[in-house]
Amino acid sequence: xxxxxxxxxxxxxxxxxxxxxxxxxxxxxxxxxxxxxxxxxxxxxxxxxxxxxxxxxxxxxxxxxxxxxxxxxxxxxxxxxxxxxxxxxxxxxxxxxxxxxxxxxxxxxxxxxxxxxxxxxxxxxxxxxxxxxxxxxxxxxxxxxxxxxxxxxxxxxxxxxxxxxxxxxxxxxxxxxxxxxxxxxxxxxxxxxxxxxxxxxxxxxxxxxxxxxxxxxxxxxxxxxxxxxxxxxxxxxxxxxxxxxxxxxxxxxxxxxxxxxxxxxxxxxxxxxxxxxxxxxxxxxxxxxxxxxxxxxxxxxxxxxxxxxxxxxxxxxxxxxxxxxxxxxxxxxxxxxxxxxxxxxxxxxxxxxxxxxxxxxxxxxxxxxxxxxxxxxxxxxxxxxxxxxxxxxxxxxxxxxxxxxxxxxxxxxxxxxxxxxxxxxxxxxxxxxxxxxxxxxxxxxxxxxxxxxxxxxxxxxxxxxxxxxxxxxxxxxxxxxxxxxxxxxx
Numbered sequence: 001x002x003x004x005x006x007x008x009x010x011x012x013x014x015x016x017x018x019x020x021x022x023x024x025x026x027x028x029x030x031x032x033x034x035x036x037x038x039x040x041x042x043x044x045x046x047x048x049x050x051x052x053x054x055x056x057x058x059x060x061x062x063x064x065x066x067x068x069x070x071x072x073x074x075x076x077x078x079x080x081x082x083x084x085x086x087x088x089x090x091x092x093x094x095x096x097x098x099x100x101x102x103x104x105x106x107x108x109x110x111x112x113x114x115x116x117x118x119x120x121x122x123x124x125x126x127x128x129x130x131x132x133x134x135x136x137x138x139x140x141x142x143x144x145x146x147x148x149x150x151x152x153x154x155x156x157x158x159x160x161x162x163x164x165x166x167x168x169x170x171x172x173x174x175x176x177x178x179x180x181x182x183x184x185x186x187x188x189x190x191x192x193x194x195x196x197x198x199x200x201x202x203x204x205x206x207x208x209x210x211x212x213x214x215x216x217x218x219x220x221x222x223x224x225x226x227x228x229x230x231x232x233x234x235x236x237x238x239x240x241x242x243x244x245x246x247x248x249x250x251x252x253x254x255x256x257x258x259x260x261x262x263x264x265x266x267x268x269x270x271x272x273x274x275x276x277x278x279x280x281x282x283x284x285x286x287x288x289x290x291x292x293x294x295x296x297x298x299x300x301x302x303x304x305x306x307x308x309x310x311x312x313x314x315x316x317x318x319x320x321x322x323x324x325x326x327x328x329x330x331x332x333x334x335x336x337x338x339x340x341x342x343x344x345x346x347x348x349x350x351x352x353x354x355x356x357x358x359x360x361x362x363x364x365x366x367x368x369x370x371x372x373x374x375x376x377x378x379x380x381x382x383x384x385x386x387x388x389x390x391x392x393x394x395x396x397x398x399x400x401x402x403x404x405x406x407x408x409x410x411x412x413x414x415x416x417x418x419x420x421x422x423x424x425x426x427x428x429x430x431x432x433x434x435x436x437x438x439x440x441x442x443x444x445x446x447x448x449x450x451x452x453x454x455x456x457x458x459x460x461x462x463x464x465x466x467x468x469x470x471x472x473x474x475x476x477x478x479x480x481x482x483x484x485x486x487x488x489x490x
Contacts, residue, residue: 003408009098027069034058043102048092055096062107064220072188083214085154090351091432119226125156125219141226144171156219161430162211166262169386175210182221186459214465216458233295238312239286239319246288247361249315250385263386264291270380277342280335283319339382348398350411353429354418356388375410389427431469
């Protein structure tokens with residue numbers, strides 16, 4: 001699709017590929033390199049599959065030391081590097097270019113240290129969220145962030161995008177659950193930011209790193225919080241006659257001072273597809289569904305679910321169903337976690353990731369449906385309603401270029417709507433290439449200049465994850481290696 005512009009690859013760099021391969025072989029060995037086209041093609045896209053570029057070379061290091069050697073060599077030879085975890089980004093955050101090396105840390109997935117007394121774990125950043133939780137479950141702990149891709153997504157990718165998940169309403173997103181990182185800069189320097197303490201003196205550099213989308217360095221290790229497993233948890237399903245009623249109910253639950261573990265929203269289109277796929281027991285005669293989960297002792301759960309049911313009754317629900325046992329609870333969540341994959345079986349889609357104030361939720365849901373109808377497209381809404389993180393899935397035919405362009409235009413309109421309503425362009429998926437040109441919608445030129453100068457401090461030659469996050473017109477000089485041209489903040 002021509003809508004999102006990508007820079008032309010540097011033919012001079014590509015011609016040097018045989019020399020670069022030999023140089024990397026000498027430093028880290030041939031077994032870490034993927035050179036053949038078939039092998040490289042596996043890395044041509046991430047979960048934002050509308051755009052594909054086969055990278056020049058793929059490297060799969062096993063240690064921080066190897067990452068350091070690779071980056072130092074790339075720095076000395078003026079080579080672009082695209083950091084990659086599991087490639088589950090939905091915004092093109094790890095899309096490669098033909099003149100770049102993909103540095104994938106998927107082999108770095110060990111648990112290094114478990115400190116239950118201080119409720120921490122130190123792990124390599126290629127590990128998945130579920131792997132961390134599995135390692136600590138017997139001790140009565142878990143790692144809280146739970147994006148839908150948690151079976152596959154790497155911790156490094158979570159850190160890069162500041163990912164959340166269904167249970168972030170209570171436990172927070174990645175930035176609330178990571179205490180420190182080990183990161184390799186473009187020149188090979190290894191730095192440790194943050195650590196094992198909840199409070200630290202000095203500048204909070206960790207907040208720069210979490211959500212930086214591979215712009216500052218390659219994260220190889222992280223120290224994460226471990227959360228005690230709750231005594232119990234139980235979800236309920238509330239079916240509504242309209243999306244607006246469901247949105248109003250969410251606001252009322254939060255306004256009442258109740259903080260569930262999760263409040264998830266699905267509209268009719270999403271309900272039908274997910275129920276057919278997972279057999280979760282979702283009602284098929286409603287326009288919108290809320291999945292509300294609370295946790296605690298059995299008596300506490302009963303009280304909280306009763307209060308939620310009383311609030312929901314004010315909005316004329318069509319059905320209220322409380323999970324009766326663990327098996328039913330698992331089915332309810334299995335349907336929600338499988339939602340993106342289930343919808344992907346019936347249509348191509350673009351997944352938006354805007355965030356809005358909760359008070360705007362009913363109006364926003366109405367406008368999302370109107371926008372997609374105006375572009376002649378269908379939409380399935382699935383999102384974390386409790387914190388206003390929207391995930392409209394715009395359905396289209398990827399083999400129809402005209403329809404694909406309409407889908408992207410509808411997505412832009414939805415994201416601009418989020419900003420207009422007092423929200424922001426992204427909640428947990430990042431900016432990547434998808435929202436890059438929309439950054440001027442949310443940020444002033446001065447804002448962007450400050451952000452770009454921060455990147456220049458960490459990556460002076462702008463070789464890390466080029467053409468992401470910042471509008472291309474703002475970064476031409478830096479991507480060409482002229483860091484001195486970084487705009488000054490007003």
